[in-house]
Amino acid sequence: MHLVFATSIVPCGAPETGYEIANAAVLGALARAGVRVTVMGFAWPGKQPAGPHETVLLGHVDVTTEGAPALRKVGWAATALASGLTFASAKLRVTGEREVAKALQSIGPFDGIILNSVQIAGAFEELLTSRPFAYVAHNVEHRSARENAAAASGRLARHMFEREAELLAALEARLCRKARFVYTFAEEDAAALGVAGKGLTAVLPLVTRAAIPDATAPHTPQYDAVLIGTWTWAPNRIGLDWFLNEVVPLLPEDFSIAIAGRAPDGLAGAHPRVCFAGRVEDAAAFMCDGKVVPLVSRAGTGVQLKTIEAFELGLPCVATSHALRGVAERPSNCAVADDAESFARTLVEARDASWPRLDGTAFHAAQQAALDANLKLGLAALGNDRAGAAA
Structure with a gap:
């Protein structure tokens, strides 16, 4: 099986953020399942993909809002408002749909797409959901946006988060409805997304590393x-x-x-x-x-x-x-x-x-075993469409 792993940020070395650590865990499980994966997405500015031969790079982008120049934030907001996209997805529109379509074509035949979180899915929704796909919901993004709106101190920030929540709720509903399979990282998220109990979803217990470091060495906390x-x-x-x-x-x-x-x-x-x-x-x-x-x-x-x-x-x-x-x-x-x-x-x-x-080795082993088993449930759902899915 050959899958495209569409993600906002491709692996660019040792994972640092929670998003990158989760991605590494899922990609590791795909490798253990024997799946051929081509990663497609963006890299951080100044960085290159960790696996260049298995990666199709769409460009370089810094998706962090904190510390971004005011002019860049205004540009993101303008793109979001003009296109009807969420603020998070607007950040990825440094590349157009035509370029993304060409990137997919350059990959050659593949059996389906794994849409890794809502950001890239929202940026190129029509194109990326036109093939059989599984959706990895890192979070229930519309719920997080509503929590952020409630915690925001300024009226403008509150309005932007409320707008994000409304758009994200509709986007997440569409993705879950169209997906062959939905992965979440918590049972509660499957219920919040309306996919629990339908036989087309599974929770992926995560790990943060391939192996547990030795805990027996003496160490004095600072x-x-x-x-x-x-x-x-x-x-x-x-x-x-x-x-x-x-x-x-x-x-x-x-x-x-x-x-x-x-x-x-x-x-x-x-x-x-x-x-x-x-x-x-x-x-x-x-x-x-x-x-x-x-x-x-x-x-x-x-x-x-x-x-x-x-x-x-x-x-x-x-x-x-x-x-x-x-x-x-x-x-x-x-x-x-x-x-x-x-x-x-x-x-x-x-x-x-x-x-x-x-x-913690038993905890780690149990997490990884459950991750591998549950991931295969979604692969089976995508595999059922292989005959008509090859591009």
Whole structure:
């Protein structure tokens, strides 16, 4: 079987963001299933595809909104409004439909398309949904957009998120209706997208790495708590703001906290008692530098990959209920707390009692086995159309 994996950002080296980590997990499962995959999409500016011979590049684009020049944001908004596209899909219209059609033709015969998330699907919907396809719903995007609108501080931002939510709800409904199969990363998302129980969907439990690092080597944590993530992404930012503004003030002064990952400008200055480490080379090593990992998600859909990574590494955690979505089994060294007072109290308990690190290999193996099995359900649905699908 030969499939086209259509994605906004193609693999360009070691995955860094949650989106890239999820993509790597799905592509790894496709490889283990023996599927020939041609990846088609965009690369980050200045980067090249990790697998150039298996990639068709549509161009280079920076899809991050935080830190983008004002003129670029205005251009994205103008494209979105003029074309009726979502803001996220408008960012990808640096290439036209004719070029994308030529790219598909250059790939040669293939059996179907895997539409990897809603952004590229929305940018070139008519073209990419004209062939048999499976849809990978990383999130319930319209629900996330509504949460972002509710959390927005300005009227313009609130209006833009409300517009995104309306367009995304219609787009996601069309994709789910036309798809041969729909993959989600959490059971709750299948229900929210209206595809649960119809026999044409499966949950893909994710992994964040091919193998688990050795947890037996002695290591002395440098901080009481560490967090890592892409904090410029609005749903992640909602959880981080809750932690910084409501939980941190309740912690003892000697409770040390380090936060890694891309963060909005000015955040470090507003929270001087927290160490903001920026981008780190080794996310796993950084996470192991904390006695406990706070999992602070309070918005968004899909699965929290930092939750998966913490469980793979066997690290002690305190998690909100929302951070555990899409996880079938919670390890014994992970406690749940949803209000600021109990979250802060449990963090201190975890530090003072030196909660143990567990062996996460069984968790990782179970996730990967379920990922491989469930992925094949969608491949079978696409395979049923192979006779008429070859391009």
